[in-house]
Amino acid sequence: MTEQQRTARVVGPDYLLAGRYRLAYKLGGGGMGAVWLAQDTLMGRKVAVKQVTSTANLSDKAAREVRNRAMREGRIAARLSSPHAIAMHDVAIEGGEPWLVMEYMPSRSLAQALNTTDSLPPYEVAQVGAQVADALTEAHEAGIVHRDIKPGNILIADRGRTLGIVKISDFGISRAKGDVEESDSSVITGTPAYFAPEVARGQDPTEASDVFSLGATLYTAIEGRPPFDIDQDSIALLHRVARGQIITPTRSGDLTPALLHMLEPDPARRPTMSQARDEIIRGAISPHGTIAQLRGVPLTASDGGVPTWAHRSTPVAEKRRPSREFGSTIAGLPAVRSSGLGEDHTPKAYSPPPFDAPKKKNPLDTVLDLIDDVVGDKVDVSPAIVLAVLVGLVLLLLVALIVVI
Numbered sequence: 087m088t089e090q091q092r093t094a095r096v097v098g099p100d101y102l103l104a105g106r107y108r109l110a111y112k113l114g115g116g117g118m119g120a121v122w123l124a125q126d127t128l129m130g131r132k133v134a135v136k137q138v139t140s141t142a143n144l145s146d147k148a149a150r151e152v153r154n155r156a157m158r159e160g161r162i163a164a165r166l167s168s169p170h171a172i173a174m175h176d177v178a179i180e181g182g183e184p185w186l187v188m189e190y191m192p193s194r195s196l197a198q199a200l201n202t203t204d205s206l207p208p209y210e211v212a213q214v215g216a217q218v219a220d221a222l223t224e225a226h227e228a229g230i231v232h233r234d235i236k237p238g239n240i241l242i243a244d245r246g247r248t249l250g251i252v253k254i255s256d257f258g259i260s261r262a263k264g265d266v267e268e269s270d271s272s273v274i275t276g277t278p279a280y281f282a283p284e285v286a287r288g289q290d291p292t293e294a295s296d297v298f299s300l301g302a303t304l305y306t307a308i309e310g311r312p313p314f315d316i317d318q319d320s321i322a323l324l325h326r327v328a329r330g331q332i333i334t335p336t337r338s339g340d341l342t343p344a345l346l347h348m349l350e351p352d353p354a355r356r357p358t359m360s361q362a363r364d365e366i367i368r369g370a371i372s373p374h375g376t377i378a379q380l381r382g383v384p385l386t387a388s389d390g391g392v393p394t395w396a397h398r399s400t401p402v403a404e405k406r407r408p409s410r411e412f413g414s415t416i417a418g419l420p421a422v423r424s425s426g427l428g429e430d431h432t433p434k435a436y437s438p439p440p441f442d443a444p445k446k447k448n449p450l451d452t453v454l455d456l457i458d459d460v461v462g463d464k465v466d467v468s469p470a471i472v473l474a475v476l477v478g479l480v481l482l483l484l485v486a487l488i489v490v491i
Contacts, residue, residue: 135187
């Protein structure tokens with residue numbers, strides 16, 4: 087038994103990684119590995135630790151690629167300091183395998199949020215888009231292309247002091263300027279439902295491709311389905327994407343012009359990420375708004391509070407309905423070589439009535455949010471129940487005082 091195989095067998099709850107990070111339990115997992123909640127015993131804080139798929143049974147070349155991908159993700163994420171990107175703390179080496187140590191934010195993904203409801207209001211989605219676009223603006227300025235923007239990689243804090251904060255995660259297949267790698271333009275990696283048309287046709291992903299993918303993600307949150315619809319056949323979906331013919335949005339309200347600009351079939355006609363961010367703010371949040379007003383600020387619903395779907399107390403179905411399966415990251419898809427844009431496939435303009443501006447938060451919501459900040463990470467109980475218990479205790483205390491007096 088090799089050292090790698092022995093390490094893989096003993097890893098589990100209470101395992102001390104690299105002499106510092108004590109694993110608690112798995113937060114999630116997939117084909118690329120698992121993510122654990124852990125305690126940083128040196129800094130005294132919770133962290134998320136990404137366990138990369140074991141290389142024990144892989145060829146030397148495949149194992150090297152897995153390790154290089156993990157190290158690349160760590161280096162790329164460490165370049166960012168945006169309040170709307172998951173921070174990378176460390177890369178721990180255990181048994182020759184890299185583990186990525188990241189900021190832990192109790193959260194649900196936008197994909198999970200979409201499993202609680204058919205669609206989300208444009209005003210709320212606009213805030214998500216503006217904050218993610220702000221983080222990706224910093225990434226693009228640093229020469230980083232994310233390449234896999236989708237609802238599953240956008241996290242919203244669902245409890246505690248960070249409730250309602252939005253962050254982009256998972257730079258696992260990102261590329262930075264200066265990276266040296268062997269590439270094959272005949273195959274592509276990513277999530278087909280959110281590909282830009284030029285990526286589906288085999289062109290290298292660029293900053294403009296990220297803009298399209300973010301637009302497709304926001305479109306999905308509002309419309310309840312991706313812009314090219316849903317298809318279990320990835321190749322058939324890829325051909326639709328390559329043609330660039332999106333389904334005209336019907337629910338996007340004042341966000342429509344910004345959304346359609348991001349979803350331009352021709353990458354040269356799309357806005358930059360910073361321009362897209364500003365268009366989202368001006369079109370759907372405030373005519374005179376700026377990102378400074380949204381940076382590091384929780385999402386707000388029309389009533390001024392954090393949207394219900396973002397709270398942990400709003401349950402997420404464990405199994406998605408088939409109609410809500412929006413696809414996952416796939417490696418080695420064949421690029422669509424025969425499709426060009428051909429004629430102009432720019433979607434038609436749409437101008438529905440504007441939605442209501444947010445109202446001032448009422449005092450009760452403020453109290454509930456404060457309670458959630460204090461106890462949200464400690465107990466799995468709704469803030470409303472905690473408030474009811476506190477009020478009951480106060481009333482009992484008052485009755486006791488009256489009886490004594």
